[in-house]
Amino acid sequence: MNIAMIMSGGVGRRFGAPIPKQYTLLKGKPVIDYVIDACKKAARVDKILIVIDKQCMKYSSALSDPDLDFAPNGKERLDSIKNGFDYIKSHYDCAKVVIFDAVAPFVYPELIDDYFIKLDEYDAVITAQKITGALGNKNFDPLDREDYYMTQSPEGFIFDKINSVLDTQFSSQELAWQLPRNSKFYLNFDFKNNLKLTYDFQLRYAEYLMDYLAEINAGGNNRIIDKSRFLTEGIRYFLLRIRPVETEQWLDKIAAEYNRLCEKWGITSFVPGQNSRYGIVLFAKSTKYGDCVMKFIPPFIGRYQAEVDSYRELSTEYMCGYLDCDDRAGALLLEKISPARYADFNDNIHLTAFFDRVDKSIRSAKTLERGERFLDYYKDLQKKLADIDTVPFCRNELEEHLQKAIAMYDRYFFDSPLYLCHGDLHAFNILLNKNGYAAVDPIGVRAPRELEYVRFIRNDILNIRSFGMRERLDLLLSYFSRWAGRKSLLLFLYIDTVYVTFNSTFEYPNDEQTRYNLKLINVIEQMIRQQMMN
Numbered sequence: 001m002n003i004a005m006i007m008s009g010g011v012g013r014r015f016g017a018p019i020p021k022q023y024t025l026l027k028g029k030p031v032i033d034y035v036i037d038a039c040k041k042a043a044r045v046d047k048i049l050i051v052i053d054k055q056c057m058k059y060s061s062a063l064s065d066p067d068l069d070f071a072p073n074g075k076e077r078l079d080s081i082k083n084g085f086d087y088i089k090s091h092y093d094c095a096k097v098v099i100f101d102a103v104a105p106f107v108y109p110e111l112i113d114d115y116f117i118k119l120d121e122y123d124a125v126i127t128a129q130k131i132t133g134a135l136g137n138k139n140f141d142p143l144d145r146e147d148y149y150m151t152q153s154p155e156g157f158i159f160d161k162i163n164s165v166l167d168t169q170f171s172s173q174e175l176a177w178q179l180p181r182n183s184k185f186y187l188n189f190d191f192k193n194n195l196k197l198t199y200d201f202q203l204r205y206a207e208y209l210m211d212y213l214a215e216i217n218a219g220g221n222n223r224i225i226d227k228s229r230f231l232t233e234g235i236r237y238f239l240l241r242i243r244p245v246e247t248e249q250w251l252d253k254i255a256a257e258y259n260r261l262c263e264k265w266g267i268t269s270f271v272p273g274q275n276s277r278y279g280i281v282l283f284a285k286s287t288k289y290g291d292c293v294m295k296f297i298p299p300f301i302g303r304y305q306a307e308v309d310s311y312r313e314l315s316t317e318y319m320c321g322y323l324d325c326d327d328r329a330g331a332l333l334l335e336k337i338s339p340a341r342y343a344d345f346n347d348n349i350h351l352t353a354f355f356d357r358v359d360k361s362i363r364s365a366k367t368l369e370r371g372e373r374f375l376d377y378y379k380d381l382q383k384k385l386a387d388i389d390t391v392p393f394c395r396n397e398l399e400e401h402l403q404k405a406i407a408m409y410d411r412y413f414f415d416s417p418l419y420l421c422h423g424d425l426h427a428f429n430i431l432l433n434k435n436g437y438a439a440v441d442p443i444g445v446r447a448p449r450e451l452e453y454v455r456f457i458r459n460d461i462l463n464i465r466s467f468g469m470r471e472r473l474d475l476l477l478s479y480f481s482r483w484a485g486r487k488s489l490l491l492f493l494y495i496d497t498v499y500v501t502f503n504s505t506f507e508y509p510n511d512e513q514t515r516y517n518l519k520l521i522n523v524i525e526q527m528i529r530q531q532m533m534n
Contacts, residue, residue: 001046001092002116003159004039008032008052008102009073009080021197022102023059025340025431026206027283028273028293030060031197034105036068037233042112047092050102051084058463059342061275061428062233066512078168081175085163098125098156099175104196105206107154111191115156123183124176125156127191149187151176152194203339210271211285227255230272230280230296238277238507243300250298254280257329261294265324265333270294275428277507278303283336289323291336296329303443304330306374310442313420315361318354320431320440334440343430343437345460345476354430354437355453358422359483362449367417370446374420377447378409381495384502391502393511397518398502404525405498412491416448425452426459450492453480457489458497461520469523487531494524 008022022032039048049069057063057070071087074080081099088094096119100107118125128149135145151174165178176185195206230251231240239247261267266287273281278301282294297304304327311322311332321335343351370376385402388395422429423443430437445451457476461469477486501517508514 001094002044003088003092003094003097004042004045004048004100004112005084005088005097006032006035006039006048006050006100006102007073007077007080007084007153008050008056009077019059019341019344020053020056021200023056024197024203025342026105026197026203027210027271028281028337028340028431029275030062031105032060032102033062033233033275035100035102035107036062036065038107038109038112039100040233041109042116043109044113044116049084049087051080055464055466057465058427058460066510074168076168077173078166078170078175082166082168085159085166088159089163094159096156097159097162098154101153101196103198104153104194106193106195106209112154115154115188118186118188119156119158121184122186123158123161124179125186125188126176127152127154127194128187128189129192129194130189149189152191152196211269225255225258227251230254230282232272232276232280234273234275234277235280239298241509242506243298246300247298250300254296254329257326257331261326261329261331264326265289265292265294267294289333289335291338292323293334293336295332295334297332299330306444307442308332309373310420310422310444314422314439314442315357315365317361318357318437318439319422319442320433320438337431337433337438337440339432341432343427343432343456345427345479350432350436354439355480355483358425358439358452362419362421362452365419368420368446370418372446374444374446375423377421377423377445377451377499378414381406381409381499384499391505393505394514394518398498398505398514401498401518401521402502405495408491409495412488413448413450413495418446419449421445421447421449421451423447423451424455426455427463428459430456448492450484450488451496453484453489454493454496455500456480457493458500458520462516469520470527473523473527490524490528490531494521494528497521497524 023030026034036048039045047069049071051071051073053073054070069091071084074083088097096116098112098115115125128151131145131148131150135143135148137143155176162175162179167178170178193209195202195209197203197206235247266289268285268287270282270284273283279298280296284292284294286292297307308325311319320337323333323335325332345351385399385406388399388402391398422439423445424441425439429441430439457473457480460476461472464472477489480489497517497520501514501521504514504517
């Protein structure tokens with residue numbers, strides 16, 4: 001087997017971000033995701049192993065892919081490599097391994113395949129860069145820079161040969177130097193765009209480089225664009241899986257409309273974001289608007305008008321900036337959020353300021369009546385129960401919980417004031433801007449105001465699986481109770497987790513996520529019983 005091993009255990013002290021740098025967003029996508037995507041697309045990769053601190057898995061939705069395997073990181077890089085090699089030895093019949101850094105996002109499938117091919121002839125393939133400046137040492141010896149080179153990832157090896165000599169106490173982090181001197185080495189000097197992110201300012205370099213490469217590939221706005229450029233991982237995983245014919249037709253329409261939109265909005269280049277499953281997100285450059293985001297929403301999803309109206313009507317105090325829309329293409333133009341790090345519960349200062357703004361906006365907004373435009377949460381909850389026979393798995397459990405959720409809504413929330421809510425304020429829809437957090441991707445829902453808090457609570461618990469559900473829930477309820485009562489939050493959290501779990505049965509190819517959601521529902525239900533007894 002050919003194994004791609006991605007090293008993602010570093011903490012990035014020099015980078016200066018609140019989370020490890022490999023999870024910082026680059027063009028709206030965690031840096032590590034670019035490496036994972038390239039490995040997935042490489043024809044010669046049989047399995048992807050990620051060496052990681054599992055507490056960090058919450059920072060990238062790509063890490064939830066069941067086809068990925070994981071090994072724990074170690075104290076130092078060589079310790080992490082050993083952990084990865086031990087996992088490989090015990091789980092695979094591995095012939096070749098190529099090692100990647102999660103903070104080096106410019107690898108690409110053809111390069112990866114080439115390293116595996118070269119390992120048919122060589123014991124090691126090393127990415128190398130020539131030294132372009134003068135080379136010196138502290139003794140001021142005259143040195144010829146042509147005798148030296150800098151090493152980088154990726155690096156490829158015949159697995160048994162490198163594993164047999166691996167020494168975690170070796171004096172250098174360069175793994176290839178542990179091989180015997182008579183080994184056959186190949187130095188690859190041809191990978192010139194191999195930017196490794198070490199300092200925070202290099203994110204900007206990476207953005208420019210991505211824009212430059214995208215502009216080269218675009219070939220100008222007069223070219224008929226190939227719809228394959230819009231085929232992101234999110235679209236492949238979700239829309240093409242559940243609605244293949246309609247999705248293909250929609251992609252054809254976007255390709256046909258793209259040049260018109262370029263003229264309308266002054267778009268010169270774009271890089272697609274890979275994670276969005278309900279639409280296409282393009283991080284674009286515009287002569288009119290500067291850095292911006294183009295978002296295309298499929299007509300068969302039915303969210304376009306509600307999202308446009310939500311951007312127009314929700315408070316700019318906490319929403320991402322809205323620039324324009326195009327009904328014909330089903331497209332929105334939005335301000336770009338930068339540095340765009342996902343919201344983090346540990347970032348209490350920014351998070352509290354954000355939800356203070358949300359709370360203030362809700363309390364100052366007018367209440368809505370049933371029957372007005374925007375999705376009616378209660379009616380949609382009832383519809384889910386009516387559609388229970390369409391659920392692919394866990395039908396009986398979900399039917400029982402939906403009946404309880406509707407009864408709970410009737411008792412505690414039916415007479416509550418309804419507001420226009422964003423409707424999906426979980427961590428991945430709240431991004432760090434220069435002025436604090438801002439929200440993206442509104443659904444536009446008529447609902448009690450508790451909805452604006454419970455989705456953050458639920459997703460945080462589901463994404464941090466190393467923390468006990470009940471303990472994490474108690475912590476989050478205590479935090480969010482400053483904006484809504486603890487009891488009402490707990491009750492609406494039950495209702496909404498049931499609501500969302502119904503959706504999850506259609507969004508995932510198996511019942512694993514639904515089962516995990518049901519586990520959380522049972523924990524919430526137990527806490528409600530305890531609350532009622534006290």
